[in-house]
Amino acid sequence: MNAFERVSAFLSHKEADRVPVYPILCGINRKLVGASYPVWSTDAETCANGFLKTLEEFPDLDCLVTLIDLSVECDAWGQKIIFPENEAAHPDYDNQVVQDIEDYAKIQKVDYRNSKRMMMHIDVIRRLAAKVKGKVPIVAFVFGPLGTLSMLRNQQDMYMDLYDDPDAVKEATWHVAETLSDYVGALCDAGADAIMWDTLFASGSIMSKAMWKDMEAEPMAMLAKTVRDHGCMNMVHNCGQKIYFDVQIEAIDPVAISFLFPPDDCADYAECKRKYGDKVALIGCVTPANAVIGTDEEWDKQCTDQIDAMAPGGGFMLATGCEYPANATFDRARRMIEIAKTYGAYQK
């Protein structure tokens, strides 16, 4: 089986030859092409080459997820972004587009084609598709509308704005979503097989289920439809604690969810598999920080525990629950891949 066939079986909730694997290798890829973080995250050729080089180095990887950083989308509204040498880019927190609650009115639908960072991401997808389309699934990572809005404000103030003027936040969220709709359409047209939505706020780490439904469920439903209309699949990524599988499945109907902690209505991963395993494919859930702390044996055990809990019957991809640390070594990613190939073999 090649990666595409393996992931197709995974998405069909069938057992493939083995558990598919993807330790969310993104920013770390820059090391393989000798690029700094700023270059890797702004130059499409370098970024795409980083992903392709990673595939060369680890040919058993089963997909590519283009998580560049969480400030790609906010660039479209002119947010000033800082590009540290060895860290992911982030908004300039001292100079945010939405400085005050009245500033939400400034957030209107914009033309994504004027955003260098969005266009760069589309170019990355196009370059990856030119090389691996049909062999390795290409998953474009996109921050959801409320997340994008939080990068234009800042999370803390936005949370309080949700109390002080929820309608202003909601209206701005819709304008962001309309922009993202055109953007993800372009990502799909460029060759992405799926869009992985980061729905950071649909989690007990942050806001109530009712608040998420009120603020982001409808825009996400609209965006998910856009993706399906372009012949692509929706996936969800959320590394918060107690994430809301139920309302996200209802709104987005994703084919897979990438997560770190069991959802709010499940005590553990095994219960998650029992409750949601027939509704959505599961991706996760190894703690990425463990790539830089603890022993190899502890890392290995977490990988095998995940396989034990969620792999039987198919519909499970072994992965880190969030991005693999960008400044770690590749050693533990390599171990995870080996574990998927050996311990994760369905046909032993």
Added chain:
Amino acid sequence: MDLHQISLKLQAGKAKDVKALVQQAIDEGVPAHEILEKGLVAGMNVIGEKFKNNEVFVPEVLVAARAMNMGASLLKPLLAAEGVKATGKVCIGTVKGDLHDIGKNLVKMMLEGKGLEVIDLGTDVAPETFINTARDEHCQLICCSALLTTTMGAMADVVEAAKDAGIRDQVKIMVGGAPVTEAFCKQIGADAYTPDAATAAEVAVQLCSK
């Protein structure tokens, strides 16, 4: 007046109402420490417990803390005049190289809600800043926050800096943040890790009373 009303308004995040009720209580001659304990701290205790139990979430904690601060600003000079001292002194910051502050701010709010005096060092805080502040301000506790796996290692630098400065036996060090675990806390020789802001405040009170 019924100080429970202050607690209820605080829990609802009604900052203006809390300020007005605190002023009313002051005007009625209620001692400041009583308004603080039975109104503001009581309200934040309820919020902290509900936060821990996933009954309220980050936005609710933030608006409650904002309401607390509005009320506390009126009480501060009166508490000083009454000679009321904080139950402990803490310095808190996000470690070197990390600019994320919402987790740190939540912990700070919860600490203040427990009646602790908190020195907020902000983000991207160098180990020597933690140590100098703890020594010069006589803090019993240093709280270090990190959101990134790339910056959590700086917490170990704070522990080492405390040893180098010869104050490790005088100050406790707590660590927290999304990538931080109990195992990591032990590995670097910190004193405590807590998974959420409400528990952090409870543990901080215990550590400050030792």
